[in-house]
Amino acid sequence: MNQLVRAERICLIGHIASKAFGLAGLLLVVPHAEAILSAIAASGQNVFQWSVERSMAGGGVIDILxxxxxxxxxxxxxxxxxxxxxxxLPAVCISLSSELLxxxxxxxxGDYSYLSGLGYKIAGLVPFTIPLSWFYMGLSAYLIARVALQTVKPMWLRHVGAVLLGAMLFTSWDFALEPAMSQTSFPFWYWHQPGAFFGTPYQNYAGxxxxxALFMAVAAFLWGKVSLQLKxxxxxxxxxxxxxxxxxxxxISLAGGYWLPVSLSIIFGVIPALLLWWMAQPNVTKPAMEETHGMSVAPVEVALK
Structure with a gap:
């Protein structure tokens, strides 16, 4: 278990560090590439151009992995x-199907296409990394909502609330993400017909x-009446x-002046996520058993070593 925790932490640090380096590259290096090239020796210009191209092409893949x-x-x-x-499995399959569609x-x-920078494209359309990001961000959003509502009764209201809140958190991420990925100096996808909301169709957010919500609902059904007693x-x-x-x-979006989408992401995503996290129980005093018509179901093992 200690080795798993160590590997988890290394990958989490790598994930955050990749984002930090990517943010620095997109905000500092790419917009000022010509000035940097003119300031370095001719012998180093090819190396600089190659390193920028490789980092932009592979940085998103490494980050997501x-x-x-x-x-x-x-x-x-x-x-x-x-x-x-x-x-x-439902998250990856359903999100990939939606992206291909x-x-x-x-x-x-809406009518969009992916550019380079996110890895090999499945069927020449969707980078393989996209459904992977739907999974890890989807699970993060759903768990925050599901654990916060663990004591809500009846059970169906708990599950419906977790799915709706989880989908809200997930969609709120996209308010800040869309301008950053499609409207700035190094886009990863583009809209064939730019929409009314800072270049993004309103339809996108409904999608x-x-x-x-669909893959969270499928997962909730497959999980059944299991109790998630997490600290x-x-x-x-x-x-x-x-x-x-x-x-x-x-x-990235703020650097491009997209303050309203970022504000919506904070209001409907960041603040609710923090409140839901705070609603989770700080301690687990005894093993919890799920009610199922007078029977008990063993709780999920949540030991943390």
Whole structure:
């Protein structure tokens, strides 16, 4: 277990560091590339250009892979292999299907295409890293909401509330993400027909909410009546992953002057995530058993070593 925790922390640090370096590159290096080239010797210009191109082409892939591994280890260690896989597989499959449908037909997000920078494209349309990011951000958002509502009754209201709140947190990330990824100096995708909301169609946000709510609902159904008795401290990893991803997108968007989308991301994403995290129980005093018509179901093992 100690080795898993160590690997999880290394990957989480790598995820955050990759975002920090990427943010610095996009805000400081790319906009001033010509000035930097003119200031260095001719012999070093080719090396500089090559390093910038390689970092821009591979940085997003490394960042997402670090996030995937960190959250996967966390889910395996904290929730167990069954709950981890029954969230990851629906999240990846449903989000990939929505992205392929979206890039092919324009539904449900709008008419858009991916550029380079996020890795190999599945069917020549969707980078393989995109559904992976949907998984680790989706699980982070859903767990924060689900654990905060653990004491809500009846049970169906708890599950519905967790799905809706989780999808809201997930979609709020996209308020800051869209301008950063499609409207700034180094875009990762573009809209064939720019929308009314800072270049993004309103339809896109409905697509994000619907897709994330769908795979969260599928996972909630597969998880059944399992009880997630996690401490507040055990939600630190999902919270850090969520906040660091929002911060990365917000930093780029703010540099481009997109303060309103970032404000919406903070109001409907960051602040609710912090409040929901705080609502989680600070301690677990006794093993909790789920009510199922007079029967008890063993709780999920949440030991943290």
């Amino acid at each position: 670090f996030g995937l591994i960190a959250v996967s280890i966390y889910a395996y260690r904290t929730l167990g292999i069954k709950l981890w896989l029954t969230f990851m 979206g890039t092919g037909t324009g539904f449900p997000f 994000w909410f619907g897709t994330s 507040r401290s055990q939600l630190n990893i999902p919270l850090v992953v969520y906040l660091s991803n929002v911060a990365f997108a917000a930093g």
